[in-house]
Amino acid sequence: MDEETEKLGEELKRKVREVFGRSLAIREVDAGSCNGCEVEVNSLTNAIHDIERFGLHIVASPRHADMLLVTGPVTRNMELPLRQTYNATPCPKMVVAMGSCAISGGIYRGSYAVLDGVDKVLPVDVYIPGCPPRPQAIIQGILVALGKMEERKGQQS
Amino acid sequence: MTVEKLRLIVEELPPELHSKVRSAKIRGNDLRLVTGIDDLASLAKHIHGVYQAPLVTMHATDDRAAEDCFKLYVVLSPRGMDAFVTIIAALEPRSQRFVSLTPQINEADWYEREVQDMFGLEAIGHPDPRPLVLYDDWPQGEHPLRKDFPLDRRPPRIKGEYSFTKVEGEGVYEIPVGPVHAGVIEPGHFRFSVAGEPIINLEVRLGYVHKGIEKISESTPYWRGIHLAERISGDNSVAHSTAYCQTVEALASAEVPERAEYIRTVMLELERIYNLIGDISGIALDTAFSVGAANGYLLRERALNLNECLTGSRLLRSVNVIGGVRKDLSANDREKTLSALVRLKLEFEDLVDLMVTSTSLLDRVETTGKLSTEMAVRLNVVGPVARASGVDRDVRRDHPYAAYDRLNFLVPRGAAGDVNARTRVKIDEVRESFSLIDQALDGMPSGPIRTVVENIPAGEMAMSLVESPRGELVHWILAGRERPYRHKIRDASFCNWLAMEEAVLGNIVPDFPLINKSFNLSYSGNDL
Amino acid sequence: MFKFLKLGVLKKGVQTKPYPQEPAVPYGAFIGLPVVDGAACDRCSHCVSACPVQAISLTEEGVEISTARCIFCGDCAEVCPKAIKMSREFELAATSKEDLRMVYRHG
Numbered sequence: 001m002d003e004e005t006e007k008l009g010e011e012l013k014r015k016v017r018e019v020f021g022r023s024l025a026i027r028e029v030d031a032g033s034c035n036g037c038e039v040e041v042n043s044l045t046n047a048i049h050d051i052e053r054f055g056l057h058i059v060a061s062p063r064h065a066d067m068l069l070v071t072g073p074v075t076r077n078m079e080l081p082l083r084q085t086y087n088a089t090p091c092p093k094m095v096v097a098m099g100s101c102a103i104s105g106g107i108y109r110g111s112y113a114v115l116d117g118v119d120k121v122l123p124v125d126v127y128i129p130g131c132p133p134r135p136q137a138i139i140q141g142i143l144v145a146l147g148k149m150e151e152r153k154g155q156q157s
Numbered sequence: 158m159t160v161e162k163l164r165l166i167v168e169e170l171p172p173e174l175h176s177k178v179r180s181a182k183i184r185g186n187d188l189r190l191v192t193g194i195d196d197l198a199s200l201a202k203h204i205h206g207v208y209q210a211p212l213v214t215m216h217a218t219d220d221r222a223a224e225d226c227f228k229l230y231v232v233l234s235p236r237g238m239d240a241f242v243t244i245i246a247a248l249e250p251r252s253q254r255f256v257s258l259t260p261q262i263n264e265a266d267w268y269e270r271e272v273q274d275m276f277g278l279e280a281i282g283h284p285d286p287r288p289l290v291l292y293d294d295w296p297q298g299e300h301p302l303r304k305d306f307p308l309d310r311r312p313p314r315i316k317g318e319y320s321f322t323k324v325e326g327e328g329v330y331e332i333p334v335g336p337v338h339a340g341v342i343e344p345g346h347f348r349f350s351v352a353g354e355p356i357i358n359l360e361v362r363l364g365y366v367h368k369g370i371e372k373i374s375e376s377t378p379y380w381r382g383i384h385l386a387e388r389i390s391g392d393n394s395v396a397h398s399t400a401y402c403q404t405v406e407a408l409a410s411a412e413v414p415e416r417a418e419y420i421r422t423v424m425l426e427l428e429r430i431y432n433l434i435g436d437i438s439g440i441a442l443d444t445a446f447s448v449g450a451a452n453g454y455l456l457r458e459r460a461l462n463l464n465e466c467l468t469g470s471r472l473l474r475s476v477n478v479i480g481g482v483r484k485d486l487s488a489n490d491r492e493k494t495l496s497a498l499v500r501l502k503l504e505f506e507d508l509v510d511l512m513v514t515s516t517s518l519l520d521r522v523e524t525t526g527k528l529s530t531e532m533a534v535r536l537n538v539v540g541p542v543a544r545a546s547g548v549d550r551d552v553r554r555d556h557p558y559a560a561y562d563r564l565n566f567l568v569p570r571g572a573a574g575d576v577n578a579r580t581r582v583k584i585d586e587v588r589e590s591f592s593l594i595d596q597a598l599d600g601m602p603s604g605p606i607r608t609v610v611e612n613i614p615a616g617e618m619a620m621s622l623v624e625s626p627r628g629e630l631v632h633w634i635l636a637g638r639e640r641p642y643r644h645k646i647r648d649a650s651f652c653n654w655l656a657m658e659e660a661v662l663g664n665i666v667p668d669f670p671l672i673n674k675s676f677n678l679s680y681s682g683n684d685l
Numbered sequence: 686m687f688k689f690l691k692l693g694v695l696k697k698g699v700q701t702k703p704y705p706q707e708p709a710v711p712y713g714a715f716i717g718l719p720v721v722d723g724a725a726c727d728r729c730s731h732c733v734s735a736c737p738v739q740a741i742s743l744t745e746e747g748v749e750i751s752t753a754r755c756i757f758c759g760d761c762a763e764v765c766p767k768a769i770k771m772s773r774e775f776e777l778a779a780t781s782k783e784d785l786r787m788v789y790r791h792g
Contacts, residue, residue, distance in 0.1 A: 028341045032366045034681045036391025036472050039435075041341050043461065046454035047700045060339035076311070077292055077365045078344060081336045100738070103785070104753040107388050107738055110309050111369040112301055119782070127785060129777045131756040132391070134471065136702075136709040141778035143705065381737040384758055455700060466713030469771070475716065475758045483763075484714065493713070 011143075023055035024146070027065035027089065031082045032114060033072030036132040037099045041069065049135045056142065062088040067145065069138075073101040073114040074121050086122050094145050097124045098138065100131045107131075159240045163188040166208065166235065166242065174200055185407075186240040187620070194229070194255050197246040201231045202261040204242050208235035211537045213622070214631050215258070215268035216645040217276045219304045225250045227278055230645075231258070231265075232620065232633070239556050241620065248278065257283040264537035267651060275302040275371075290364045290684060293317025301372050302643075308369070308376050324350035324358045332666065336365045340670075343680035347669075354665040359658050367684040374644040375637075379405050379479060379613065382641070386632070387474045390648055390682030392435075395421070395428045396625030397646075397682075398477040400632040403558060403621035405479050408636050411610040415560070417481035419601040422560040423494075424468070424476050425623070426590040426597070431460035432626035432677075433541075433583045433590075434505070439674040440580050441512060444521040449512050456504055463497045466490075481607030491598050502591050509584055522576040526672035528660040529574055538656045540628015540649045542676055545582040546574035552624035564596045574660075576675040615642070625649055627679060648682030711773050716759050718774040721748045721789035725768035728791075732761040732769055747790040752777050 028041050044051045045058060059065050062085045074082060086095070097118040100106035105116035118124050128141035160183055167181045167188070177196040182189045192200050204210050210233035218228045224247065231244040248255055257280035258265040269280040270289035277300035280286065288295070294314040300306060324331075329352050336344035344365040350358040370389055374382050386401035387394040399421055406413055438453025461471040467490055468476050475483055486494075512518055528538070533546035543550055551568040553561045569585030571578030613636050620633040628649030635643040657676050661669055702709065711717065726748055733741050740754035741761060762769045779785050 029337055030341075030343045030366070032368055032681075033343070034388040034391035035343055035679060036388070036394075038341050038343060039392050039461075039472060042435075043454075043458060046458050047451055048455065048458045048702055049704075050701045053701065058341060062337070072366065073368065075366055075368055077367055078336070081344065081365070085337050100752075100754060100756050103782070104751070106754065107385055107756055108368045108370070108373060109738065109754070111373050112306070112308060112310050112312075113367050113369040126778055126780055127753065127782065129752040129755065129779075129785060130775065131388075131474070131758075132472065133777075134465075134709075134711065134775050136704050137775045137777065139705060140776040144778045144780060147780075384737045384756060384760075388756075455697070462712050465711060465715055469714035469716035469759070470757075483759075490713075 023057060024067060024142070025057050025059045025065045026067045026069050026142075027059055027062045027085070028069045028071070029062075029082060029085050031070055031072040031078040031102070031118065032075035032108075033099060033101060037071035037102075040132045040135050040138065041071070041098075043135045044138060049139070051139060051142075062086075063090065065089050065093070067094045067096060067142075068122075069096050069098055070118045070122070071098050071102050073105040073108045073116060074118055076113050076115065079115060079121055082118075082121055094125045095122050096126045096128060096141055096145055098128045098130075098133060098141065100129060103127045103129060159186050159238060162235075162238050163240055163242070166204065169207075170203070174203055188240065188242045189245060190242065191245045194246045194248050194252075197229060197231065197244060198256050198258050198261055201233065201244055201258055204233050204235065204244075205262050208233075208242075210235040210242065212262055212264045212268070213241065213620075214633055214645055214647045215265055215272070216633070216643070217272045217278055217302075218635060218643045219276065219302065220247070222304060227253070227276060229255060229272070229278075230633075232631075234556075253277060254279045254281055256281050259283050263535055264652070266655070274300070276300050277303065287319070290367045292364065293319050301369060302375075306372075308372055319362065321348045321362070322350075322358065322360050326352065328352050329357065345680050349666060349669070351666060355663050356661050356666060356669070357663075359661050361654055361658055363654065363680060364684050366681045368681075370685040371644050371646060374646075375641050378640050382644075383477060383479060387477075389646060389685065390625075390650075390679040391472060392432055393428065393625040393627065393630070393648070393679065393682065395424045395473045395476055396623045396630060397632070397648075399425060399559065400621045400623040400630055402477050402479050403623070404619050404632045404634045405613060406610060407619035407621060408617050408634060409610045409613045411480060411608060413481055414605045414608055415602050416485075416604045417606045418560045419597050420482045420486055420606065421477065422564070422597045423486065423594055424473055424482075425559065426593045427460065427464055427467075428473055429590045429626045430501075430587055431457050431464065433587045434460060436583055436674065436677045437508070437512070437580060437587075439677065440522065440576065440671065441518065443671045443674050444518050446512070446515060446518045449508060449515070449518070452504070452508050452511070456501060456508065459497065459501055459504075463494065463501075466493060466497075478607060480610040481605070483607075485606050486598075486601070494594065494598065498591060498594060505587060512580075519577065521668075521671065522580060522675075524573075525576045525668050526660045526664055526675060527573070527575045528656055530572075532659050533574065533656065536656045536659070537652055539652045540624070540626075541582045541586060542579060542628065542653055542656065544569060545571040545578040547572045550629070552622045552629045556622050558621065558623060560597060560600075563600060564593055566593050576671055579675040613639075627677065627682075628653065630682070646685060648679055648685075650678040650680070650683040653678050654683060711775060715773050715775070716757050716771045718752065718772050718777060718787070719750055719755065719757075719759075719761055720770050720772045720774075721750065722768045722770070723747050723789045723791045726789075726791060727768075729765075731764045735760045735764040744788070746788055748788070750787045750789070751785060752787060753782055753785040
């Protein structure tokens with residue numbers, strides 16, 4: 001096993017522990033995706049990717065969540081539910097925009113019914129490109145997000 | 158043969174209707190009848206009733222620039238024929254009203270509500286004229302699919318409220334669910350009216366993921382529209398893009414190379430396999446049968462990996478192009494597919510064996526979420542859901558496309574119409590898909606995989622039906638210059654949502670997720 | 686009970702992939718990040734017009750691909766097999782939109 005990548009995995013576990021005790025609760029919000037990203041998020045919990053081994057859980061309510069994983073270009077009709085979901089999530093919280101349409105509107109950019117990306121509505125911490133991103137790309141995105149979170153904690157204290 | 162049958166339909170019209178038909182033309186397997194707007198309902202009802210022709214799609218076009226009117230199109234598919242009847246009726250100049258078909262043809266309900274929202278045409282006599290896609294905060298007089306509405310116009314929000322159906326009585330209470338759900342699924346709102354435990358009414362409110370796909374497509378050149386078609390419903394990428402390509406190819410009267418048809422067939426079946434295995438595992442998960450679910454999702458992951466291996470995308474994107482397919486299947490790919498499928502088949506049978514012998518699972522799925530055959534026919538339900546209720550319909554057999562007319566397969570059917578029947582139909586369909594892929598790989602001829610498609614004549618119309626993992630989906634295009642003038646997309650889910658409102662009645666609320674999973678409907682494909 | 690065992694650990698073994706401890710290798714024809722060979726690019730801008738989401742632009746420095754917009758369809762590599770390759774890179778997450786701009790310099 002490559003020493004460097006082994007360190008990477010250890011680092012993920014360490015960061016999860018440091019920032020959020022032992023686990024991180026993720027709430028996935030579909031703000032208008034095509035369902036492709038949902039297929040991949042669902043794949044995260046299967047036996048092959050099994051993100052629970054890092055203490056990462058996909059939870060049922062934003063009130064239990066530390067991180068919002070938002071997919072889709074944010075449709076006009078989902079803007080309000082998305083804001084409400086964000087407000088229901090306790091601080092400190094992170095927002096991850098997953099998939100090309102969550103970052104920029106992707107293929108739907110410029111339509112009358114979409115707002116062209118999550119960062120038009122919420123402050124986004126991490127962007128995960130892909131259409132849809134592979135499950136492992138999502139894991140990497142979460143790792144990047146945890147690094148960012150630590151920085152912010154340092155700034156506040 | 159088909160032409161004869163279609164001609165007979167015109168000849169058999171009763172005299173009072175025959176006189177109302179202004180023109181009757183046959184293009185390929187499509188009979189196009191032009192009639193007046195006032196006679197649309199009676200003509201459609203006649204063909205719908207006499208030939209047991211379910212409604213394939215109904216939509217409007219904005220022809221005000223050329224002819225100063227809107228037009229309505231009603232497409233029906235007479236039973237037992239690989240043919241369609243399209244009834245075209247122009248509204249009176251400057252008129253924005255038409256008589257609703259819904260009282261006569263039940264399944265026209267949502268189509269007409271959609272026409273009301275997107276074109277601002279009023280369906281007079283519609284039993285439920287509430288908005289379907291556009292929300293109450295959408296201002297009056299703004300209708301996105303009209304040609305004078307620019308793609309990037311974002312109208313201001315206004316104040317408004319949606320009225321749900323009220324069910325009253327002693328002890329009746331409401332449970333609102335959504336749009337953000339507890340599971341990792343798409344957004345939609347469910348309003349249950351419950352008395353004690355059983356659900357006495359369910360109202361589904363969708364439209365949260367409305368992205369304006371039809372409008373985007375109408376301002377997108379054909380070659381680029383294919384990428385949009387792949388993203389109509391993310392897990393039905395191949396089905397939607399195949400339908401889109403076939404429609405454009407039909408417009409240009411282009412012949413797709415035979416090898417490309419076979420490759421499309423393989424991809425369509427790979428898509429069906431990963432979707433249906435996902436559905437079956439979902440049933441196991443929602444009945445708290447974790448061993449089955451874990452094994453099922455493992456199989457789905459294998460199928461997704463095979464997809465990535467063959468096409469570069471786990472969800473089979475970038476497979477189709479107009480005129481064929483993008484990437485050939487090499488001999489090496491063929492071997493990989495065959496060996497992966499052998500393993501997948503064995504493990505799938507293990508999973509099935511585990512599931513159908515588990516009494517705790519059977520106890521949950523039997524008699525749950527029953528949809529009767531009558532109701533399935535009345536609501537024009539499609540796909541595995543319809544087949545589990547005993548309706549014998551499958552586009553692959555009834556309106557063959559790609560290479561399906563050269564392959565042997567059975568159309569599995571159930572009778573009970575409950576969650577159990579739907580699960581079994583899906584299990585049998587996966588088995589058929591395995592066999593179809595084997596046959597397609599065996600029979601695949603050599604040759605080119607792509608042909609150049611150009612000169613798509615403006616003003617032509619064409620349509621294509623494809624059996625997606627969720628059922629029959631339709632793409633209908635009226636060609637414009639270099640891009641569709643009107644692109645109507647109808648996903649299988651658009652037909653099936655109303656059936657779910659029926660199937661949950663009398664079931665207890667905790668069974669709802671299970672019933673929902675057994676239907677596995679697309680929100681994105683429905684809302685567009 | 687025996688069935689559970691048969692299907693479970695005994696038969697399948699550990700399935701979980703050790704990512705991120707070990708790097709993940711995508712399967713077969715995986716389409717990842719488009720990579721431009723600056724030396725081979727002759728600034729014909731065919732890739733710019735081929736991109737369905739306007740993710741590619743020609744700038745002073747070279748060719749810029751925005752992974753914020755890219756849908757990884759491979760159309761650009763198809764019109765310009767000489768200079769553009771779809772790599773197998775998929776770990777693209779970034780904390781700012783600025784980092785999503787991939788600039789490939791000329792020469």
